[in-house]
Amino acid sequence: MLDVQNIRKDFPILQRKVNGKPLIYFDNAATSQTPQQVIDVIVDYYTNYNANIHRGVHSLSQEATDAYEQARIKIQKHFNAKHPHEIIYTAGTTHSINLVANGFSSLLQKGDEIIVSALEHHSNIVPWQMLCERTGAILKVIPMNENGELILSDFDALLNDHTKLVFVNHISNALGTINPIEYIIDEAHKVGAAVLVDGAQSCPHIKPDVQALDVDFYVCSAHKLCGPTGVGMLYGKEDWLNKLPPYQGGGEMIAEVSFEKTTYAALPHKFEAGTPNICGGIAFGAAIDYMNSIGFDNIAQYEHELLEYGTEQLQKIEGLKIYGTAKEKTSVISFNVGTIHPYDIGTILDKMGIAVRTGHHCAQPIMDFYKIPGTVRASFMFYNTKEEIDTFITALKKAVMMLS
Ligand code: 7TS
Numbered sequence: 541m542l543d544v545q546n547i548r549k550d551f552p553i554l555q556r557k558v559n560g561k562p563l564i565y566f567d568n569a570a571t572s573q574t575p576q577q578v579i580d581v582i583v584d585y586y587t588n589y590n591a592n593i594h595r596g597v598h599s600l601s602q603e604a605t606d607a608y609e610q611a612r613i614k615i616q617k618h619f620n621a622k623h624p625h626e627i628i629y630t631a632g633t634t635h636s637i638n639l640v641a642n643g644f645s646s647l648l649q650k651g652d653e654i655i656v657s658a659l660e661h662h663s664n665i666v667p668w669q670m671l672c673e674r675t676g677a678i679l680k681v682i683p684m685n686e687n688g689e690l691i692l693s694d695f696d697a698l699l700n701d702h703t704k705l706v707f708v709n710h711i712s713n714a715l716g717t718i719n720p721i722e723y724i725i726d727e728a729h730k731v732g733a734a735v736l737v738d739g740a741q742s743c744p745h746i747k748p749d750v751q752a753l754d755v756d757f758y759v760c761s762a763h764k765l766c767g768p769t770g771v772g773m774l775y776g777k778e779d780w781l782n783k784l785p786p787y788q789g790g791g792e793m794i795a796e797v798s799f800e801k802t803t804y805a806a807l808p809h810k811f812e813a814g815t816p817n818i819c820g821g822i823a824f825g826a827a828i829d830y831m832n833s834i835g836f837d838n839i840a841q842y843e844h845e846l847l848e849y850g851t852e853q854l855q856k857i858e859g860l861k862i863y864g865t866a867k868e869k870t871s872v873i874s875f876n877v878g879t880i881h882p883y884d885i886g887t888i889l890d891k892m893g894i895a896v897r898t899g900h901h902c903a904q905p906i907m908d909f910y911k912i913p914g915t916v917r918a919s920f921m922f923y924n925t926k927e928e929i930d931t932f933i934t935a936l937k938k939a940v941m942m943l944s
Contacts, residue, residue, distance in 0.1 A: 542842045545786050548923050550575035556770065561893025564928045568714050569872050569919035570897050572762045574827075578675040578766060581826040585819040589831050593818055594792060594809075607817050611825025618828045619758065620749040621775050625807040628781070632744040632772035633740040634663040635760035637707075639811060640736055641667035643784030644705065650676030653702040655695070655733075658684040658909065659712040659719065662902040668707060677704070684909065688715040688864035688889055694720070696727060703733040710742035714903040714917070715864025716847075716872030718742075725755055727916075736779060740764055744921065745843060745870050747836040762820065767827030771820030774811070775918045781807050827899055839922045843871040846929065853933045859941065863906075863915055871920035874901075879942045882916045888939035889916075894932055 551573050556563050556638055565573060583608070591600035594727050609624070616624045619937050630636045650653075654677050672679050682695040689709075700795050708727040711718050721737050728735045728771045736757035737749060743760040757780065761772035776784070786793055790813035795803040800877050804810045831839070850873055854860055859878040876882060886898035899914040905912055918932065 542834065542838050542922060544842070544925055549924075550830075551923055552576060552579070554923065558893040558895070560892050561933075564894045564924075564932060566918040566920060566924065566926075566928075567743070567897045568921040569716075569741060569764075569901075569917065572766050572921055573837065573923070574768065575766055575830050577767070577830050578693050578823050578826045581823050582768065582819055585822055587786070590819070604818055604822075607786040607825075607835075608816075609821045611822045614825040614828050618747065618832070619775055620751050623778060626781065628774040628776065628808045628811045628875055629816050629824075630639040630759075630772050630774050630811075631817065632724055632761035632763070633738060633759050636757075636772055636774035636911055637663055637736070637738065638667045639758055639787040640759075640784065641671045642787050644671055645674050646785055647783065648675040648677045648704055651702060651706045652677040653680055653698075653700070653755070654678070655680045655698050655706045655728075657708045657719065658901065658905060659688065659690065659717060659751060660707070660905070661713050661716065661738065661740065662904070664707055664709060668705075675705075678702075680778060682708070684906075687866050688717045688869075688906075689866045690711065690717075692718055692720065695724065695835055697880055699733070700732045701725060701731060703728065705736065706733050707736045707738070709738040709740070710904070711745070711870050712864070712903070713741045713865065713872070714906045714915070714920075715874055716741075716869040717864055718868040718870060720868075721755070722753065725753055726815050729754070741870070741872075744831070745836070747832075748877040749931075756780050760909060762824035762827055764826055765831055767824045768817075768820050771817045771824050773824070775875065775895065778807065781811070781843070786810050786813070787818060787912045790814045792816075813899055828887055834922060842922050843920055846924055846926065847871040847873070850918065850920065850929050853929060854936075857933070858938060859940075863910055863912070872917060873919075874915040874917045875918065876912060876915055876942070877940050880940065882914045884943050885916050885936070885939050888942060889932070889935055892935040894935055898928055 551843040555609040591604045591607040647657045725735045734756040746763040758775040793813040839849040882898040897917045
């Protein structure tokens, strides 16, 4: 059982008012809030040991390097990667995906096939389209059903000897569907394809074991799991990371440079050109510590209760339709009420201190599937409460009355 009232005290932002009303933050799928424990780590870094890493003999530089590399080990242990050098710091999920897509440019040939799912965020569609343009590879899509679940028999039918890569998110940001990644990874491996799992939405709810999953690449952003923005990670199996060429050239990623020839640094530095987000990396580690102190089983159980309660209450509102009713889903509820535009609902809710996301959620193909311009999306995190859901429902009813 979570002591939610105590947990809420860790998040200073939850004390503030918005438009004169206590903030109710239901936009967690876009970004999560930051606990004091992580804020303290950020303040401590800039107050006491801000310095560039891996290049100074002085104490500050060594302290910063140690903290940054310790955080990498925390991330490695959390995701159960075999080696710390299989964890590449990036600016976030989008950066991680682009790094892999860019690397595959030199490994693919015309006619090779890449499979993505119908449930992807734009960041897991566009880089692969760009890769196809560069290489002549062909993009195929696993379709979804009305509930927002992938149709696995169609996935099976898409796989063949030409399939080189499969990309799928672990959890859909627009609908909350939890995808059967174990099955997808196993089947893709049977035809020799590599699999990248986009964990942007799963990392705050599930603790994945990348070795048990046998996944080739797993990516996520720190800001989704109570860490800062502008930092994330790419996990890649050592063999794959060695095969991929560097993404960006610059300092830190080289072994030796001359005008005739440059050799690259070993993993992970080969992919970490330039001065990184040092403080962000350290705070990413602190965020993982924080999430683990709460416990992922506790988080999943409590958020599931919020999902069930929220769904039940929303379904009582006349004309409300929920998009995404997969059997396996996380605490994301996407909906519309009648023909009211989602943006109008979001604007009125904001006046009442309630933050939800409205629009296509960077997943336009999903909106096209349902033939809608967008949805209102409420996404819950372990620091939200049933009382907040009650206030949200009352506010939503008011908004619907005003707009009908
Ligand atoms: N993949 C998924 C599944 C996501 O939900 C997001 C962000 C990304 C990739 C991109 O992550 P970034 O950290 O690189 O931006 N999703 C959302 C969202 O649902 N609302 O705002 C951002």
